[in-house]
Amino acid sequence: MLGMKKSIFRRLILSYMFTIVLGIGIVGILMFYFGNNYIYSAKQEELLRQSRTVNSNIQDTRWINEEKQEILEFLNQTFGSQIWIFNEKGEIIATSTQDEVSIGKSVAVSIVEKTLQGENVVSRLKFEGLSEPMLSVVVPWGKQDNVYGGIVLHSPLRGLNDIVGKIRETILWATLFGILFSTAMVSYHSWTISRPLQKIDRATSRMAMGDFRERIEIKSEDEIGDLANTINMMAEKLEKIEVERHRLDNIRSDFLANISHELRTPLTTMQGFLEALQDGLIEDEGRKRYYDVMYDETIHMNRLVDDLLDLIKLENNEITLSKYHVDTKSILEKQKFKFEREAAEKGVALTLTLGESLPNAYTDPVRFEQIINNILKNAVKFTETGEISITAEKDGPFLLLVITDTGIGISEVDQEFIWERFYKVDRGRSKQNKGTGLGLAIVKKLVELHDGKITVQSQIGQGTTFKIWMPSEEKLK
Numbered sequence: 437m438l439g440m441k442k443s444i445f446r447r448l449i450l451s452y453m454f455t456i457v458l459g460i461g462i463v464g465i466l467m468f469y470f471g472n473n474y475i476y477s478a479k480q481e482e483l484l485r486q487s488r489t490v491n492s493n494i495q496d497t498r499w500i501n502e503e504k505q506e507i508l509e510f511l512n513q514t515f516g517s518q519i520w521i522f523n524e525k526g527e528i529i530a531t532s533t534q535d536e537v538s539i540g541k542s543v544a545v546s547i548v549e550k551t552l553q554g555e556n557v558v559s560r561l562k563f564e565g566l567s568e569p570m571l572s573v574v575v576p577w578g579k580q581d582n583v584y585g586g587i588v589l590h591s592p593l594r595g596l597n598d599i600v601g602k603i604r605e606t607i608l609w610a611t612l613f614g615i616l617f618s619t620a621m622v623s624y625h626s627w628t629i630s631r632p633l634q635k636i637d638r639a640t641s642r643m644a645m646g647d648f649r650e651r652i653e654i655k656s657e658d659e660i661g662d663l664a665n666t667i668n669m670m671a672e673k674l675e676k677i678e679v680e681r682h683r684l685d686n687i688r689s690d691f692l693a694n695i696s697h698e699l700r701t702p703l704t705t706m707q708g709f710l711e712a713l714q715d716g717l718i719e720d721e722g723r724k725r726y727y728d729v730m731y732d733e734t735i736h737m738n739r740l741v742d743d744l745l746d747l748i749k750l751e752n753n754e755i756t757l758s759k760y761h762v763d764t765k766s767i768l769e770k771q772k773f774k775f776e777r778e779a780a781e782k783g784v785a786l787t788l789t790l791g792e793s794l795p796n797a798y799t800d801p802v803r804f805e806q807i808i809n810n811i812l813k814n815a816v817k818f819t820e821t822g823e824i825s826i827t828a829e830k831d832g833p834f835l836l837l838v839i840t841d842t843g844i845g846i847s848e849v850d851q852e853f854i855w856e857r858f859y860k861v862d863r864g865r866s867k868q869n870k871g872t873g874l875g876l877a878i879v880k881k882l883v884e885l886h887d888g889k890i891t892v893q894s895q896i897g898q899g900t901t902f903k904i905w906m907p908s909e910e911k912l913k
């Protein structure tokens with residue numbers, strides 16, 4: 437991550453600096469070049485103008501008398517430029533500053549020649565007899581067709597060089613400021629880019645390690661903000677998947693634990709009984725009872741396996757119903773007959789009341805019987821006195837079955853959980869309940885598969901009522 441930050445920063449700073457240095461450099465060089473030229477040529481023009489003024493004041497004679505000397509001194513002070521006058525031989529015959537050193541000296545032959553031909557000469561050289569480099573112009577002295585010599589005007593280069601130096605300095609400062617400013621800008625930009633990227637990196641690293649609770653808090657509405665939102669959405673989905681996976685894992689391990697427990701109980705009983713029989717400890721008459729118990733246990737295990745297979749198929753949507761119009765009355769009578777004896781043995785009455793114009797149930801008959809069977813079996817199992825009543829009537833497009841008992845009842849809290857597989861109220865005490873807690877889970881799934889509905893109402897010690905609505909007509913799709 438840090439590498440990325442560094443590389444973004446480096447790339448940005450390099451490109452910014454390159455642009456700034458190149459831009460300012462080009463502008464600076466051009467400014468320097470043109471400014472320099474402009475300043476020198478302006479000064480040159482000024483000097484030429486001044487020299488022409490000098491000439492117009494001294495062009496009437498070939499010599500410099502005192503009056504002209506005074507003029508020269510006056511013009512020197514006015515223009516701030518030193519003036520030399522030389523004759524056609526190039527000998528300096530007068531200077532505006534009474535400069536004894538220069539008088540009598542000669543100007544370079546090439547300059548004299550050019551001047552005598554009527555040309556102007558410009559030089560930036562240090563003339564002999566001058567204390568510092570000067571910008572010097574030489575113009576012919578005299579009249580157009582009668583040149584007596586030349587007029588030289590010197591102006592110190594120092595002032596000009598100062599100005600040029602200032603320009604150079606300004607450009608340098610501007611470049612420096614540009615670099616500083618661009619560094620600050622780049623730092624800010626790379627910070628605004630790299631900070632959210634760092635956040636994203638931190639969050640995604642956690643996600644990579646399997647922690648999907650992490651969310652990225654970036655509110656910006658740019659591409660980085662979009663990226664953060666997308667990652668957040670992805671994390672949300674992954675989190676849901678993870679929670680679901682966890683839940684399924686738990687269900688699976690619970691399921692396996694329950695199955696093992698339910699299978700172990702009858703197996704342990706049978707093992708104990710078999711061992712006793714093997715040891716020959718059991719008398720002849722006792723043996724039958726032992727076989728009966730073992731037979732019961734195998735039946736129980738068989739039923740457990742059947743129920744489990746049913747439930748697994750129901751949960752995996754692998755059960756297809758063969759629905760058709762089933763005669764409600766005959767099914768209910770058959771179920772009543774099945775449990776009548778067992779109820780009577782306990783002194784519990786079992787009644788069946790059929791409503792008028794009772795509709796057929798539009799169901800899978802095998803599954804329909806399984807539903808009624810499971811409910812009735814519970815009613816008989818959990819009722820010791822009183823009665824169990826079954827009523828059937830039409831309720832709109834449904835057939836409504838109400839199975840009421842006067843048994844032990846189910847508390848309000850437990851009513852919520854009885855539909856869950858393996859759930860048995862008060863496991864410890866109800867030793868006589870040999871059930872596995874799968875009956876109602878299967879009932880609920882089967883009723884829902886029929887697009888029906890089942891509810892429970894119950895009070896502890898008073899009894900329980902199950903209401904089942906099953907479709908009585910073929911649904912028009």
Ligand SMILES: Nc1ncnc2c1ncn2[C@@H]1O[C@H](COP(=O)(O)OP(=O)(O)OP(=O)(O)O)[C@@H](O)[C@H]1O
Nearest residue numbers: 814815818845854860861871872873874875876900
């Ligand atoms: N009519 C009832 N009266 C009182 N309690 C009931 C009644 N029906 C169900 N229960 C309670 O609900 C629990 C779950 O019922 P369910 O039919 O699913 O399991 P089970 O009867 O214990 O076992 P299985 O049906 O698999 O043999 C029962 O163990 C019992 O505690």
Ligand SMILES: [Mg+2]
Nearest residue numbers: 814871875876
């Ligand atoms: Mg049951």
